Amino acid sequence: MATLLHIDSSLFPAQASASRAVTEAFRRTWEEQHPGGTVVYRDLAADPVPHVTADGFTAGLADPDTHTAEQAAAFEQRLRLIEELEQADAVLIGAPMYNFTIPSTLKAWLDNVILFGRTAGDAPSAKGTPVTVVASRGGSYAPGTPREPYEYVLNYLRDVLGTALALDVDFIVPELTMAPHNPAMAELIPLYEASRTRALDEAAAKAKQLTERPAA
Incomplete structure (x- = not known):
């Protein structure tokens, strides 16, 4: 039975979020293609994962038999997230741009799941798993645009x-999402609408494509 790990990190609810609208389109198509499948969903805005602590970090470098009670508790939280990644057949991530980079909640999730010697290093445990990232942004940071240098x-x-994780990464990029809200960008609304439509179409197509992907 196929499993999709779906992660959203937008601060905004679905009706006001560009990234959530596109991840929902992907998920809906994926579920249609996998009627018996499982979706593991994490909304990092509504239910953020804890930041990695010193105990959680050092526990990842030590033999479990030597863990203190604090290290064991912190590492158990990391393992839960790591195992969700390892058990997924596909991963879907909503990653809106905030202040030129990803939301801090998504960074916290990444810090938890990156574990050298397991998910990262010589033999990453989730190597080759397809991950689709919906990277929405208020403006355009595409090659050749004035803001290209700020694309992080x-x-x-x-x-x-x-x-680091050796996943098979693909991006869907809805851009100019601030055009309907910023009067100075009003003339860009048609380009925003085209970008949104393209992103929704790409999401559905990518979900179907993953269904046809040969098993590793």
């Missing part, structure tokens, strides 16, 4: 997810 979402997640 795709660059960062490509390295963390694709290199």
Whole structure:
């Protein structure tokens, strides 16, 4: 039975979130393609995971038999998140750009699941798992635009997810999402609408594509 790990990190509810609208389109199609599948859902805005503490970090470097009670408790929380990643057949992440980078809640999740010697290192335990990232942003940071140098979402997640965790990363990028809300961007609304439609179509297509993906 296929399992999708779905993570949202937008501060806003579905009706006001560009990234949530697209992850929902992906998830809906994935569920249609996997009527007996399982979705493990984490809303990091509504229910954030704890930041890694000194106990949780040092526990990841030590033999479990040597853990203190505090290390064991902290590491148990990390293991729960790590196992969700390892057991997923596909991963879906909503990653809106806030202040040029990812939400702090998503960074906390990443800090928990990156464990050298297990999920990262010579033999990453979730290697090759497909991950679709919906990286929404209020403006455009595409190559050739004035704000290209400030793009720290795709660059960062490509390295963390694709290199450190060795996942198979794909991005969907709804942009110009502030156009309907910022009068100075009013003339960009048609481009925003086109980007939104394209992202929703890409989400559905990607979910179907994963269904047709050969088993590893």
